[in-house]
Amino acid sequence: MTEEKRINQSTLRLIKDDVTDIDIDAFVFYAQPNLALGAGFGTAISTRGGASIQKELDEIASPIATGDAVVSSAGKLKAKYIIHAVGPRFQEEDTEDKLRTTMRSALKRAEENGFERIAFPAMGVGFYGIPLDLCARVMIEAIKDHLEGETGIKEVIICVLDSREYKPFQSQFAKVEYEDGN
Amino acid sequence: MRWKRRKRSHKAEKVLERLDEKLNRQMVGSLLACVHCGMCTDACHYVLANPGDTTYAPAYKADRIRRLFKRHKDWTGRIFPWWVKAGSVFTDEDLEELRDIIFGKCTNCRRCSLNCPMGVDYATFNRMARGLLVSVGIMPEGVAVVSKDQWEIGNQMGVLKEDYLETLEWMAEELQAELEDPTVAIPIDKMDCDVVYSINPREVKYDPRTIADAAKIFHIAGENWTMPSEGWDMTNFGLFSGDDELGGAVARRLYEKVIELRGKKLVISECGHGYRSTRCEAPNWGKFDVPFEMESSVITMLRYIKEGRIKVDKTRNTRPVTFHDSCNNARSCGLFEEPRELLNIVCTDVREMYPNRAENYCCTGGGGAMSMSEYTPLRLKSAKIKADQLKDTGAEIVVTSCHNCVDGLTDLIRHYKLGMEVTQLVNLVANALVIEKAGVAAEQEDEVEVKGGEG
Structure with a gap:
C-alpha cells in the first residue's frame, strides 16, 4: 500500500504505517492545547521516546491556540523532532478552516527548523472525529499548495493506520495533477 | 410580551443534530414504548443497592434521554411538551449532567431490557446517548484515554x-x-x-x-x-x-x-x-x-x-x-x-x-x-x-x-x-489437560494396533 506524487522538487507519499515509529526528520502529532502527550499516539511517543519529551513540552507556555504548532525533540524515537500541532476537535465550529490553518502552521514550523523529510498522520480523524473525506482533502490541498511554493521540504509522508483511512487519501491523491512518483 | 427563543450551546446543537442520524426503528420503539410500569426497577443492581433513590431506576434514567426525543422528534412533545414531559439540552452543563447519568449510573448490562414487558431496550439507547456525547468530546476521562488508545x-x-x-x-x-x-x-x-x-x-x-x-x-x-x-x-x-x-x-x-x-x-x-x-x-x-x-x-x-x-x-x-x-x-x-x-x-x-x-x-x-x-x-x-x-x-x-x-x-x-x-x-x-509424552503416546497407539490385529 503506497502512493507517490512528484510536486516540483518534492515528493508526496501515502503509506500505511505508525507515524511515531518511522525514521524521519520530524513527524506531526495532533496535540492537545495543554501539550500533555496523553493517550493514543501520545502513549507511543512517551513509551518509545522516553520522559524527556513531556519534560521539554512542560517548559513551553501553554495552552496553545487551535491552529498553532510547536516543536520538541523526539527523545529516543526514530524521528529527530516532533511538531505538536493543535487542531480542531469534536465537531468544533469552522473545522475546515481551523484544520487548514493547523496544516499551514505545521508546515511553517518544518520550514523554520529546516526539516527536509516530515510525516503527518491523518490529522484529527478517529478520536477527534474530523470526517475522513474532509481531512484527506484539506491535508492534500494544504501540502500541495505549500510544495508548489518555495520550500526546503523534500519529502512529505502521510501515514495512515488502516484501509479505512487509506481509501479517502488514495482518492484525493488521484486528483493531484502531478506525475506519479512510483 | 415577545417570546424569546433560548440560545443553545454549539455542543448541545451538535448533539441534537446527530440524534437524527442515530434513530432507527429499534431505538424509536424503545423510546416510545415505556408505560412506566416499573418492572425494570427491581432488575437493576444500581436500584437494589440504592433503595429509595428513584434516580437510579432505569425508567427514570431512560426518561432523561427520552425527553430529548419527545421534544425534538415526536409530535406529542413538540405540541404539548409539558404534558409528555418533553425537554431539551441547552448548555454544556446540561450535557455534563446527562453524562453522569448515562456513564455513571448504568453499565449497559441489559438486565432491565430483559425484564421489560414492552420490550424497551434501555441499554441500546443509553449507548446511543453515550455516542452523542462522545461526538462532542463530553465523556469521562477514562473513556477518552481508552478510546484514543484503541x-x-x-x-x-x-x-x-x-x-x-x-x-x-x-x-x-x-x-x-x-x-x-x-x-x-x-x-x-x-x-x-x-x-x-x-x-x-x-x-x-x-x-x-x-x-x-x-x-x-x-x-x-x-x-x-x-x-x-x-x-x-x-x-x-x-x-x-x-x-x-x-x-x-x-x-x-x-x-x-x-x-x-x-x-x-x-x-x-x-x-x-x-x-x-x-x-x-x-x-x-x-x-x-x-x-x-x-x-x-x-x-x-x-x-x-x-x-x-x-x-x-x-x-x-x-x-x-x-x-x-x-x-x-x-x-x-x-x-x-x-x-x-x-x-x-x-x-x-x-x-x-x-x-x-x-x-x-x-x-x-x-x-x-x-x-x-x-x-x-x-x-x-x-x-x-x-x-x-x-x-x-x-x-x-x-x-x-x-x-x-x-x-x-x-x-x-x-x-x-x-x-x-x-x-x-x-x-x-x-x-x-492430560499431556501424553510423544513416545508414550506412540507406544500406546502401537499397542492398540497390535490388539486390533490379534482380534
Whole structure:
C-alpha cells in the first residue's frame, strides 16, 4: 500500500504505517492545547521516546491556540523532532478552516527548523472525529499548495493506520495533477 | 410580551443534530414504548443497592434521554411538551449532567431490557446517548484515554506492537520449558491456518498466562493456528462509548487481517464484550460482510474435548467453583450453556449462583465502568448485590468467560473482603489437560494396533 506524487522538487507519499515509529526528520502529532502527550499516539511517543519529551513540552507556555504548532525533540524515537500541532476537535465550529490553518502552521514550523523529510498522520480523524473525506482533502490541498511554493521540504509522508483511512487519501491523491512518483 | 427563543450551546446543537442520524426503528420503539410500569426497577443492581433513590431506576434514567426525543422528534412533545414531559439540552452543563447519568449510573448490562414487558431496550439507547456525547468530546476521562488508545495504537490498552510480539515470544519460551519441547511455538502471521486466535490486550498487559494456556491447548490439540501481528485486539471500546465509527474501525482491522492471512476461522478468546462486538455487532458498525466463521474459545475448547483432540482430568480442579455469566455473553449472545458444560467436564465441584444465565447480575464493571474512576464509589456500592450473590454460593473460585468481569469481580471481592479467587475457563482447561509424552503416546497407539490385529 503506497502512493507517490512528484510536486516540483518534492515528493508526496501515502503509506500505511505508525507515524511515531518511522525514521524521519520530524513527524506531526495532533496535540492537545495543554501539550500533555496523553493517550493514543501520545502513549507511543512517551513509551518509545522516553520522559524527556513531556519534560521539554512542560517548559513551553501553554495552552496553545487551535491552529498553532510547536516543536520538541523526539527523545529516543526514530524521528529527530516532533511538531505538536493543535487542531480542531469534536465537531468544533469552522473545522475546515481551523484544520487548514493547523496544516499551514505545521508546515511553517518544518520550514523554520529546516526539516527536509516530515510525516503527518491523518490529522484529527478517529478520536477527534474530523470526517475522513474532509481531512484527506484539506491535508492534500494544504501540502500541495505549500510544495508548489518555495520550500526546503523534500519529502512529505502521510501515514495512515488502516484501509479505512487509506481509501479517502488514495482518492484525493488521484486528483493531484502531478506525475506519479512510483 | 415577545417570546424569546433560548440560545443553545454549539455542543448541545451538535448533539441534537446527530440524534437524527442515530434513530432507527429499534431505538424509536424503545423510546416510545415505556408505560412506566416499573418492572425494570427491581432488575437493576444500581436500584437494589440504592433503595429509595428513584434516580437510579432505569425508567427514570431512560426518561432523561427520552425527553430529548419527545421534544425534538415526536409530535406529542413538540405540541404539548409539558404534558409528555418533553425537554431539551441547552448548555454544556446540561450535557455534563446527562453524562453522569448515562456513564455513571448504568453499565449497559441489559438486565432491565430483559425484564421489560414492552420490550424497551434501555441499554441500546443509553449507548446511543453515550455516542452523542462522545461526538462532542463530553465523556469521562477514562473513556477518552481508552478510546484514543484503541483508535491510534490499535488496542484499548495502548500495548505497542513490539511489546505484544515480545510477550508472545516470552510465553512460547515458557511453554517450551514446561512441555520440555523446543518445537512448541506461538505462530505469528502464519498463512492458511484453520484458526486465527485473537485476544484481549489485558492478556498481554496483565495476564499473559491466559495466552500461554490457550497456546498449550492449541498445541496439544494439534491445531493449525496462528496469531496476527496486527489487528489482534478483539475487544471493542466502541460498544461501551457508543462510538459506532470506532466500533467499525477496530473490528475491520481484525477482519481484514484474518482475510489477509487467509484464515478459515476466527477464534475469540474469553471476553464478553469482545465476543459480542466482534461476532454480533461490528459487522453492522463496520458495514463489513465477514466471509469466515467466528467462534468463542469456550466452544473451541469444548469441541476439542468432544472430538477427542484433548483429554482432561477433572480431579486436577477440585476446589469449589461457581460460574459468573458475563452480561454480553449470556444476555446479549445466548452463550451460557456451553461454558457450564465445559466447566462440569474440567471441575469436580461446580456450584450454581442464583440468579444465573441471562438473569445473572452484572459484575458491575461492565459497560466500560472499570475505566471510569470518577464513578468508582458508586460502582462499588452497587456491587453489593453481586457480592451477596457470590458469597451465597460458598465457592472458593469464581469462573468467568470475560476479562472485564475478571477485573470487576476482583475489585468487588477485594472491597467486600470475600476472599475468593477469579479465574477463566482457559486456565482450568489448561490445568486439567492430560499431556501424553510423544513416545508414550506412540507406544500406546502401537499397542492398540497390535490388539486390533490379534482380534
